[in-house]
Amino acid sequence: MPIPDYAIYLIPLIFILTFYVGRRKKSEKKSVIQMNEAISQGLTEPASLHPVIDPVRCLGSGSCIRACPEQALGMIKGKAVLINPTHCIGHGACAAACPQDAITLVFGTEKRGMDIPQVDPAFETNVKGIFIAGELGGMGLIRKSASQGAQAMDSIVKLKGSANDYDVVIVGAGPAGMGAALGAIQHKLRYLIVEQEVSLGGAIFQYPRNKIAMTAPVKLPVVGEMHFKEVCKEKLLEWWLGIIEKTGIKINYNERMENVTPYDNGFIVKTSQSEYKTRSVLLAIGRRGTPRKLGVPGEELPKVVYRLIDPEQYRNMHVIVVGGGDSAVEAAM
Ligand SMILES: Cc1cc2nc3c(=O)[nH]c(=O)nc-3n(C[C@H](O)[C@H](O)[C@H](O)COP(=O)(O)OP(=O)(O)OC[C@H]3O[C@@H](n4cnc5c(N)ncnc54)[C@H](O)[C@@H]3O)c2cc1C
Ligand code: SF4
Incomplete structure (x- = not known):
């Protein structure tokens, strides 16, 4: 056939x-x-x-x-x-x-829920003088957090002055806090950054070793374009450190903001080290919270982490999981 x-x-x-x-x-x-x-x-x-x-x-x-x-x-x-x-x-x-x-x-899930703080288009909360940028406000990306931080400074510069020590205290030195510092420099604001960790970078500092971050070019004040598309964690941190060298941004490391109270025409920011009077506060603290530390020598080493991101990198290694709650059991499994 x-x-x-x-x-x-x-x-x-x-x-x-x-x-x-x-x-x-x-x-x-x-x-x-x-x-x-x-x-x-x-x-x-x-x-x-x-x-x-x-x-x-x-x-x-x-x-x-x-x-x-x-x-x-x-x-x-x-x-x-x-x-x-x-x-x-x-x-x-x-x-x-x-x-x-x-x-x-x-951000939220059915089990966990998640409240996103309300901010206006100028990044100001309903407490006048307190601003939020980056992941805390619902923007979970490096470039967007950095540019939100910078934009918040465009609003802060318009606030009527006061006799405080600072125009703005920036809490957190992740992408949002770093973008904010550049914005503050551009507007010649009297600013201070407090960061609870030993390094800048925020969540980036906690990424696993050699982790490739995907981002897109973004224009920042003073330094121009952050031109990466794909870049490993270490290179990205190096780039931010280079900016610190170039611009002289000062960060108070190992200093945790503990509370903020209204004062005169501004706020008193109480930290683990001191108290500062400021006209405004930018919360650029992300959403990862503050891990409880053990206070033991060596805790600052890069091999100590507070969240298990990539279990593969610890294959065939001895690992101590500290804690006995749900997260500790999940990490151990
Ligand atoms: C594993 C991983 C991979 C990712 N990969 C990508 C990627 O490829 N591309 C991308 O665009 N995004 C990525 N993201 C998301 C991105 O890293 C975050 O969206 C971004 O870092 C948010 O910036 P942020 O400044 O708002 O917050 P964070 O980066 O979380 O920084 C907040 C900072 O505030 C400090 N802080 C908090 N509380 C206090 C306090 N009370 N006092 C003083 N300091 C305080 C913290 O120590 C921290 O340094 C990734 C995230 C994770 C976890
Ligand atoms: S990690 Fe994957 S699933 Fe999660 S946001 Fe990025 S692309 Fe989407």
């Missing part, structure tokens, strides 16, 4: 389709296994900003899965799903890659 002409096209088409469906089924099976593993280990809560995928809009293109450098997403029943919630670091590459706008980045 003669083979019909269309078979020349049909046979390869069937072959390609079978291959595609088989591959998709295999990858869906893998996603289900990974998701069940995460659930059985109780690793179901993303730490911070994370994607919520609208199943109605999602067409299962897989663009978000390919864009995610942390393997946090997978495909199940033809829809993208956050299968490894604790892997998600919230830089939003998935949302940017989705052709359907099916992904929203949110």
Whole structure:
């Protein structure tokens, strides 16, 4: 029997389709296994900003899965799903890659909830003179946090002056606090930065070794463009340190802000070291909180961490987990 002409096209088409469906089924099976593993280990809560995928809009293109450098997403029943919630670091590459706008980045989860403080477009809270920038205000990205910090200074410079020691006390030396310091220099504000850690960088300082950060170019005051797209943690910290050298930004390390009270036409900021009178305060403290320290020698070494981000880097090493609560048990597992 003669083979019909269309078979020349049909046979390869069937072959390609079978291959595609088989591959998709295999990858869906893998996603289900990974998701069940995460659930059985109780690793179901993303730490911070994370994607919520609208199943109605999602067409299962897989663009978000390919864009995610942390393997946090997978495909199940033809829809993208956050299968490894604790892997998600919230830089939003998935949302940017989705052709359907099916992904929203949110902080809160059903279990945990999350209140985002209310700030006006000038980054001022309902307490006049107290400003918020960066991740604390709901913006979980390096470049956006840095530019929000700088923009907050555009508002602070317009405040009516007072006889305080400072125009602004900046709390936190992460991207938002550093952007704010540059803004303060540009506007010739009398500023002070307090940082509870031994280094600048905020969350970046806590990334695993050699971690690649994905960002986009952003223009900052005084120094011009932060031109990185992909850059390892160490290089990024080096870049910020270079800026400190160039601009003379002074940071009070190891100094934790403890409370802020209204005073005259401004505030008194009480820290672990001192008290400062200031016209305004910028809270650039992120969302990672303040880890309780043991107060033992060696605690400042880079091998001591307060959050388990990438368990793989500790494979075949002896690790001590300090604590006996839920997070300690999760980390040990
Ligand atoms: C593992 C990981 C990977 C990430 N990867 C990317 C990425 O690739 N691209 C991207 O754009 N974003 C990434 N992010 C998110 C990004 O790092 C954060 O959005 C950004 O650092 C937020 O900046 P921030 O200045 O608002 O807060 P933070 O970076 O959290 O800085 C806050 C600072 O305030 C200090 N502080 C807090 N409380 C006090 C206090 N009471 N007194 C004094 N100091 C205080 C903290 O010690 C900290 O240094 C990642 C996050 C994580 C955890
Ligand atoms: S926010 Fe980043 S880490 Fe989280 S799922 Fe999207 S691409 Fe992956």
